[in-house]
Amino acid sequence: MSKNKTRTDSASRSKARNPGRVSRRSVLKGAAALTAAGFTWKSIGPFVRNAEAATLELRWLGWEHYNVKSLTAEFENRHDVKVSAGFFDGNSEAWNKLRAGGTQDFDLVMADGFWPRLYAKQGLVQAVDYSKLDLSNVFDDFVPPKFTLLRAEDSEDMIAAPNCWGGYGFTVNTDKVAAEDQESVNLLFNEKYDGHLSTSARFEENIALAGILAAHNMGTQDGERPDGKSFNPYVLSDDELEECKRLLIKQKGLLVNRWNDEDTLERLLRAQVVWASPEWSGIYRRIHFDKLDGKSDLNMRHVLKPTEGGLGWVDQWSITSGVTDSEKLEIAHKWIDFRLERESMKTVAVEIGWAPTVDVRDMLPDRYVDTLFLNETESIHGLYQFDAPSSPEKWERVWSAVEAA
Secondary structure, three states: OOOOOOOOOOOOOOOOOOOOOOOOOOOOOOHHHHHHOOOOHHHHOOOOEEOOOOEEEEEEEEOHHHOOHHHHHHHHHHHOEEEEEEEOOOHHHHHHHHHHHHHHHOOEEEEEOOHHHHHHHOOOEEOOOHHHOOOOOEOHHHOOOOOOOOEOOOOOOEOOEEEEEEEOEEEEEOOOOOHHHOOOHHHHHOHHHOOOEEEEOOHHHHHHHHHHHHHHHHOOOOOOOOOOOOOOOOOOOHHHHHHHHHHHHHHHOOEEEEEOOHHHHHHHHHOOOOOEEEEOOHHHHHHHHHHHOOOOOOOEEEEOOOOOOEEEEEEEEEEEOOOOOHHHHHHHHHHHHHHOOHHHHHHHHHHHOOEEOEOOHHHOOHHHHHHOOOOOHHHHHHEEEOOOOOOHHHHHHHHHHHHHO
16 A cells, blocks of 8 residues: 555555644634643543534545545535544554544544554554445455455454455557567566666555565465465565565666656656556556547556565555544444445545445446446455555665665
């Protein structure tokens, strides 16, 4: 995660996102008087109001592209609240912010894959009351029993609510890459396409994709795992990590670059310098829409689910453990419920270009239904969900060796 997800995906899960500077909520007037009277911030309570307008403030931490101004304005007007946001580039950054006191700065936090469970284990988020949410329009593929990562690992508590979904698949120039090579993770390591491949600079996803191919080639993908669980490319054995290192060192010589932002990748794809690269499908959508509109003759496809398996994500909303006041808790639930409304999800689909977990197919032109894969929601179950590396130290050593090669 984070999902340059332009997952336009203009603000993506890559470095294209501009992390926001976090600051505590402030009282515009009256702070000096409260301090003089012996009050402390702790004694004021778990949240503060704008003293001039007596407006409740709601603050969320997430990917910047979800900060849709029209949606924020509508919610603020509807509930007489002030909404503000802080941003992060990926799950690990949000994790560090929450652990450093962010649960007092933010009322809601976004995450994807297994990360909400990690938050819950550390006491960083609390249960979400599903009775306060309307999930009637959510695809079955994104709620229990089909999708279980919204639930705490060791209890029945629902710790998150679904938002958008997608994969970290491959955008491929079909005029340049042979049909028999397009579906495989091996495409990213194929010497036939030397000098025309690219990947992101995100080392976790580079190692995870290499891990999928390594385990497939080694025959360990479907075998018994040391932890007794099914294969997870973020939980790799030492032998699998060693094979990842070999693959990534080989790949390094085949790459045009490792991109930090999707705008760079888009330019290279449009110029046909790069013929294949993993991305969150936002670039594919932009180029494909130009093709449909007669503005481009490029033939691109996006491989959501490679043969050996691919990476996927379901963005989720969680309520931080710092929310203890009943009024703040109520408005946090209302925010999640508002973002699940079909009109809200239609806006997200059209303005951002992400695939909603809510069924809005009858509200969208066919071009959006097709490119957002809204008829293929079952694909999420064949994708390995984003997770934290089981051994960050080992992964960092592998990546250091790749970088130094």
